Amino acid sequence: MPTVLIADDEPAIRRVLREILEFEGYTVLEAVDGDEAFDKGRSGVDLVLLDIKMPKRDGMEVLKALHDIEAGVPVVMISGHGTVETAVEATQLGAVDFLEKPPDMNRLLVTVRGALDRGQLKAENTRLRQVVKDTSTSDLTPIVGDSPAIGRIKQTVERVAPSEARVLITGEAGTGKELVARHLHAQSSRADGPLVEVNCAAIPSELIESELFGHEKGAFTGATKQRIGKFEQADGGTLFLDEIGDMSLDAQAKVLRALQESRITRVGGDRAISVDVRVVAATNRDLLAQVDAKLFREDLYHRLSVILIHVPPLRERRGDIPDIAGYVLGQVMRRNGMSDKRFADAALERLRDYDWRGNVRELRNVVERLLILSDGDEITTADVERFVMPGRGGGAAGLIDRYDMLFEFRDQAEKLFIERKLDENDWNVSATAEKIGIQRSHLYNKLKDLAIERPE
Template identity: 70%
Template sequence: MPTILIVDDEPSIRRTVREILEYEDYDVEEAEDGHEALEKIRSSSLDMVLLDIKMPEMDGMEVLKTCADESIEVPIVMISGHGNIETAVEATKLGAFDFIEKPPDLNRMLVTVRNALDHGQLETQNRRMRQAITEHSTGDLTPIIGSSPAITEIKETIERVAPTEARVLITGENGTGKELVAKWIHHESPRASGPMVEVNCAAIPSELIESELFGHEKGAFTGATQQRIGKFEQANEGTLFLDEIGDMSLSAQAKVLRVLQESRIQRVGGDRSIEVDVRVVAATNKDLLDEIEEGNFREDLYHRIGVILINVPPLRKRREDIPPITQHIAQRVASRNALPNREFSDEALDHLKKYDWRGNVRELHNVIERVLILADGDRIEKADVQRFVTPGAEATSASSDLLYQYEDWNEARDAFEKRFLEHKLHEFEWNVTQTAEAINIQRSHLYNKLNKFNIEREG
């Protein structure tokens, strides 16, 4: 439901316009002067503004000019009881969507509001499209964020390896950023002007992987109604990224090994050998040495693709990188979704570091996006993180903290009990009765525990 800000120093006008807009099912916020209006425009996710021109201290034209100077892209309709052509022209030059006079005609105002909202929605879509085009043209090259020893070593390795033709095997858990490392290797290589072609080996059925990699000729099998160029050919003079190579079938592994040895491919159903010039970068979340022992991966292929080994550690092993990663993701999410830029408090960032992030950067990204969309306020606080992180995500790290933080049994038990109660109270939005029923204790007993551990609701 669109949110509209009414800015006017006269309470009666704000009340009248609010009633009209709320009758049309719009959400409405109010500001009585220019300073309050700017605060709300900067911090709230608004869909449009109805802005009075004549106000004490900071008038509507000053607010409009400030919005233009700060590149705030929200449709603003100016309202004035002292309108003239010059003022309307000036407001339009400063970016006002429209100009209506007091007292506003009901139908004229509602038509203007609808048009302004449509215009704002279109502008938002255009911004997203422009950003998507920009990201596509640059390969969506997110920087590798972090200054931990492990990330510093990865950056240094990329700098040394990228200019060479050495094949690279990137290992790490799901969501750690293996694909990003591969993109930077390509970007920093002499092949950067050529294509980077990605293949998710785990997402392609084993019976189709060879056609996907090497292509096929028309009539090679049922359903092959036309010739298909495979990924190796598409990546000629560029880089082929074989993601989740540990899930590739043994028959496909044998053919990939041959291509790496001979730099030639043969399409499925074809009899012609085609030369290809491709650098292969591979990635996996599996331990390929264990897969070799179990007969699931060829040892000779492992040695071919693993000239350079790069391991991307999980977030829980580089917690100091979580704050800068969080801030970077927050800026991107806000830009993509036309949300106001909001900072995370130091307490919120410290709290994010306590989680184990089993889904790594991918999970962290989802949580930040959820928080920015659903949380209120000018900045993100610790309570917002606690509210919107998936329940149970903190359990492993919290338990680990207790293991190493306490030597005394009673202290450790009390610390766990306090954390458990705080977690459950947050889960039930501090409803003591519901919490007591859920954890199967009497309400009076729960109150005693709250007093014992000095547990109070934040805010």
């Protein structure tokens, strides 16, 4: 159970509050003056009930001291001589509530429960933000390539990143739109804040609002506790809305309002929450065509597209393919602890000939496949023709010479097929299952059995 510190110089008040709280199952500590209250308040308690008038240091001094060291513990002020001015000052210093002596038992318990819930929510929010920050800033993959198109993207990112301008990134599935978003964040003044990513296509329309804005306990069936949404998690950082063209019109309206007002309201809540978020969006759809078809809000489009960055497909920048393949090869070898292997020059030229409908994502999968299946310390043209040949039948056919057992060949051929279809559908499992004619749960089982994972 949570630990509550009662800081009051009146023994009778401490005794009454202790009896009430211990009856409710809380662990109770006591402090008789301001110095003791400060020492115990910063030592890991879950809540402080803090009297205003105490020896050595009064409650307002203790509250300010706890606030200055960012102790993070919720504080409820209690006083027999409270004024509106005192209550306002305490709130400004971080107190979550203000109770008059002697406190009403029901009001006291409601306040304690609410303060503890708020403290737990704040701690969880801090933890989530740190996890997101750690994930988003570690091992940033470079934007690989020397083509004029990639050069323009790098220059645009360098110029735009330090600003607060919203950016819309367009391009086919698998071209690297998410990577561009990560570089925009990493080179911005918000780099020390979180980068929160949301795949709008992967979230059911009935859940997207809760995912973005959070919800209050009891807001709908299954909402058993309060939840922090992506906008709040991204406060002080960047929110990346991937595949925003798949977002419902209702959700679009709420996102537009959040961008206009810099405030959100959790589902089931009635309190507006201010958020400081830079939004970067991406899509593989033609949003202007969707605007004409009344599938995307024109006002939201103009809000998001202050800066437009288009990432071209690999077939329009074939000269980048050898550099990308070489970089991915080294990355996969390090990740798997494999011995060094390199591409023969002719093999890289052969890779340049393909159209790569899945773009960089498909190329990553192919490089990993070549690394694992090829013999020796060099990947040759023959290896490429046996194990790649995207869309030309060679991917599975090239495995025939590799395996003697039917089940081994079947599993590898099935893995190649599923990876290709996932690439074509931007790794949307529901859409892929529908396209290949199996149930979504069956496809999830296949992903697990065949160790298929979405490339980083």
